[in-house]
Amino acid sequence: MHASPHAPLLSGAPVSTVAAVVDWQLAHHAGFVPAFVSSIRYAPIHGQHARWRVIGERLSAQNAAPDDAVAAREGLERGKVLVLLGVRDQIVVADEVAADAEAVLGSGNVDVRVLDAGHEVPIERVDECVGAIWGFWECA
Numbered sequence: 001m002h003a004s005p006h007a008p009l010l011s012g013a014p015v016s017t018v019a020a021v022v023d024w025q026l027a028h029h030a031g032f033v034p035a036f037v038s039s040i041r042y043a044p045i046h047g048q049h050a051r052w053r054v055i056g057e058r059l060s061a062q063n064a065a066p067d068d069a070v071a072a073r074e075g076l077e078r079g080k081v082l083v084l085l086g087v088r089d090q091i092v093v094a095d096e097v098a099a100d101a102e103a104v105l106g107s108g109n110v111d112v113r114v115l116d117a118g119h120e121v122p123i124e125r126v127d128e129c130v131g132a133i134w135g136f137w138e139c140a
Helices: 018-028 032-041 049-064 069-074 094-105 126-139
Strands: 008-010 013-017 081-086 110-115
Touching (some): 018 032, 049 094, 081 094, 081 126
Antiparallel strands (some): 008 013
């Protein structure tokens, strides 16, 4: 499936398209644009690699000493970050993001999954995303 901004998100709600939902969020949620801008500003695509390296260092410390309470508190519950990417995404290029994530977080601290999708990965591959997340939380 190749998602379109005009494709329904829910089978029983044909007016709920990506474009319509974004328009609704713009009209009714004052925090939508600041949240979106923040997600771009603090991603490692704009010089945030040093901040992400801190996460990687904490994960490495946590994974090296699983019984260390301080390392566990400063790390993440599963000791890894899951990144889901789309192979056909022309905005967030899977190979580039995977390489960046592994470089800043450490290859043992990140689980990168590339799905047969474009930029709208969770819309195009709902079941695969849920399965990947579920499996990550169960097995990581």
